[in-house]
Amino acid sequence: MQGEPALGPGFSHLPYANPDAPKGGTIRLGESGGFDSLNPWVLKGRAAAGIAAFTVESLMGRSQDEPFTLYGLLAESVTTDTARSWVEFTLREEAQFSDGAPVTIEDVIWSYETLGTQGHPRYRTAWAKVAKIEQTGPRSLRLTFTEPDRELALLMGLRPVLKKAQWQGRDFDATTLDAPIGSGPYVVAEFEPGRFIRLKRNPDWWGKDLPFNRGQHNFDEIRYDYFGDAGIVFEAFKAGELSSWRETNAAAWARDYGFAAVTSGRVVKSEIPHARPSGITGLVFNTRKPIFADWRVREALILAFNFEFINATLNAGAEPRIASYFSNSALAAGPGPATGRVADLLAPFVASLPPGTLEGYTLPVGDGTEINRANMRRAIKLLEEAGWSVENGILKDVAGNPFRFEIVLAQGAAEVQSIVDIYIESLKRLGIVPVVTTVDDAQYSERSNSYDFDMAWYARALSLSPGNEQTLYWGARGVTEPGSRNWMGVNSPAAEAMIAHLLAATDPAEFTAAVQALDRVLTAGRYVIPIWYAPVSRIAHGRNLHFPPRTPLYGDWPGFQPDVWWYEAEK
Template sequence: MRSQIFARTGLAAIAVSLTLGVTSATAEPAHGIAMYGEPELPPDFVALPYANPDAPVGGRIVEANVGTFDSLNPYIRKGNVPWQIRFYIGETLMGRSLDEPFTLYGLLAESIETGPNREWVEFTLRPEAEFSDGSPVTVEDVIWSFETLGTEGNPRYASFWSAVESLEQTGERTVRFTFNTDNRELALLAGMRPILKKAQFEGLDFAEEGDSVVPIASSPYVIDDYEMGRFVSLRRNPDYWGWDVPFRAGSFNIEEYRLEFFGDETAAFEAFKAGEVTTTREFSGGRWQTQYDFPAIQSGEYVKEEIAHERPSGMTGFVMNTRNPLFQDWQVREALITVFNFEFINDAMTGGAQPRITSYFSNSPLSMDHGPAEGRVLELLEQYSDDLLPGAIEGYDLPVSDGSERNRAGTARALELFEEAGWTIEDGVMQNEEGEPFEFDILLEQGGSENSSIIDMYLQSLERVGIEASVTTVDDAQYTERTDLYDFDMTYFRRALSLSPGTEQYLYWGSEYVDEEAGRNLMGVSSPAVDGLVDTLLTATDSEDFYAAAKALDRVLTTGRYVIPIYQWNVSWLAHDAALKHPETIPIMGDTTNWLPDYWWYEED
């Protein structure tokens, strides 16, 4: 396991390949593609470096989910779908390496070719590729999938489709995308969209009736059994077409991957302790230290592991919806962040064990430097000086309390900020010049006991500054419906970020998506600086601009003060059945999606 991101391959290699980005665009069919430079693995590689091609096949993993579900089609707007499903029932033209921040290798496609400036990309399908029902994956399926997902599917697919000028079949097994915008990432994104079986949806309204369909896919797992709201069983397909593809070597060794659903976190944890669930990720440092001494752990039947990773922290916390006029003043948002007594909450919840997120890309080389902006970062920021909030150029750090419950200094500073924004306390109530009280609601999802505990402590701090916030707790379906419509004032927020930020940044914070229903810009960011820096990120042709754009974007988002940050998880805490194993080599992405259960196996000692 590597302790820093420059070890072995990591970003040291990427820094080199970034500088080669312009001259190394592939001009003939290749086995893989990197955002900058060339893939690290040669055309004749036999397995990914973090896979075990000799792993035995068998066993099962049972994973707990909190909540419920009413659909198994993750490709449409309708329905509440288990989050894991879209990663396990849909295959893509290319597969993403967990050891190279943005490198893809052939999966459904045996080769990829691009224009000299990546203005187009062409894929050649493998002749053996087929869906789980034995029918071949065809170019017709590819074209239909992109057109349908891009126009009728989940909003996550619309942005890519809007950048496609044309999509055409160029040979028996080849398909070409031509783009209408200068964005080097588009060639890679084309390789990462799921391919569905066109014939399955003939005669159906894809958007309206799709929630009654379990999509037929070409992936190693098929949905073997399910009961809506209770469980889903995914089973290894022995007839899967791609077991001999190098990208798949040593993966999907577990016979059954089962998702069990529980009403709350307590019930899920009790099921794990009782052996009904065989693996769990723990997100509470306090519980990890104090509650994992039950009999199965003591006997060695279950084991604990800490898996370090080198991914950005992303942003986790409580987001303020700036569509609400109440949150449009940055000083109000800073005041609400200041009132949030993180040091006291962290001590109460984790014993002070978990560090706080300090920016969106913290824990990575893409993170903003604390202190004044310098060099290329400063040059990029100065282009948008009229749009920047205090701290973006001068430097910004989150407020730190003294750790006491009352947090007197933090409370006093918050009151100053409220007053500067036109809010003062009269008769114990925070109000504006018109005498209107400062009131807002915090929307929480049912079953999130830890978030509820954090908010309970936050409410006490708010009362000290004359604010009585309300809390509304709803079930999964209502929560999804309300957040899709941006019908909330403040709510829990989690946005994972990668070492290869790209076009998805538009979806997360782009002004174009502020009013997009079911979009991902929950805070309502609308900033020329954000939009411009994402543009620079996507068109960077050397390492200096790539890193500088990411660091500058991190500064603008962080000083936007849209989210009250809480913990970062730079280490994954895993507890699992001792018979579940994984290779000693851990990818730089660590315990991320498509590592567990993909590269694990079951083997009793």
């Protein structure tokens, strides 16, 4: 996306893969909830894990050791002009689906058109910028774009390629339990809806000897078992039913791993460093709801969230707080007022920007006590300015209506529930008693897709190369269009302009300035009450599982486990 690829022609393997890794063994991973579909490319249903990642392929593959660089997979070559107004791909002649049928240009064009018009909304933003797609040779096709957007050439290389013949006469937009026929390293071997799915490595996989794939996809089988909630998944891991467990709580990492498998050495604990942005995780305000439309109300509820006390109680104070959407990276807005190019980019939108965007916004810091008096006094003052006051212990507006809202949580999220429980006690001191509704995974997906919540638990991972997905996350279309990632209902011309600017930037400094400006707009918008992030990933796993000592830039990110891991029997 920016600069030159790190790997030149003739590279032998990705730098974080072990080309000598042995093949064999099984890795068993746990998921909470269930699944009712094997179609992960549409909005309906909840698809089984692993389908999208391992049974199908795209024209290009992404290196997790660079911010955003692609190398050939199904495509043997890619060509584009300086402005990237078009991109042309040439298929590898040897590429084939798991049933032996060749991957054709017809399959690629059908896949792109179908995903762009009938697939999940995440595919539609970029597809709307495609003027035409056409076959240009026996194994080549060209996409021409409608507007300047340098990322489109890369995004079009990452679309999944499906087998057209399998879907003829069928409703692509529907859920299905028919396993997809893909060209990827694994095929669906066995599954039971809601309980497990088992993927088997295809011994005849056409792409096993490509340089990009050497050292990847080493397990003979990948199995995902489903359990009621995360707590049960952890118990299954402790009992030896699962191979690996990601621990998201630093205090639990230090406290809860004295069970027999760890003390005997059968399970080892690994910490995987990374250099990716913190992203945003926490309680999201749905600003479509009138009660959260005023930034002063949102700031008051952020003040009432006693982060220091919650972090100490649940996490032993071990993790840093998320300071902004791109914190922990050079893309972060940083403290203090906007200067230089960042200030210039935001200048046309001064009148519409919330306080703190240009001057600098920092999250409130509590005193660490449960009462958190200073922040609570500031919260009360802001609520009064917004037209709310406490009457007989209840916060009400001028018409006497109480301040009421609903927090929607997914079933089985024990740590989230603990965070919310402490938060509610703080809100009671403001005269606010929210309703907490816990729903199963299917209902949570349905309600979040239709924005049917006041406040909910929200998590968005962000990369070192933000691009078109930012429109899906915070674009104005998501205010009314269902199924976007814009749960908070961001409707900001400044955010839209910064996204357009970062997409058009050819200079890395200009790109960074646009992202830093976007970070300011989002953070000062006070859309989320953020919690902490982990500067390392913590993975407990069987000692027979191994990964290369050279971890990628993104660390434990999609493309790491199980992709470059392997099984090695005891000697």
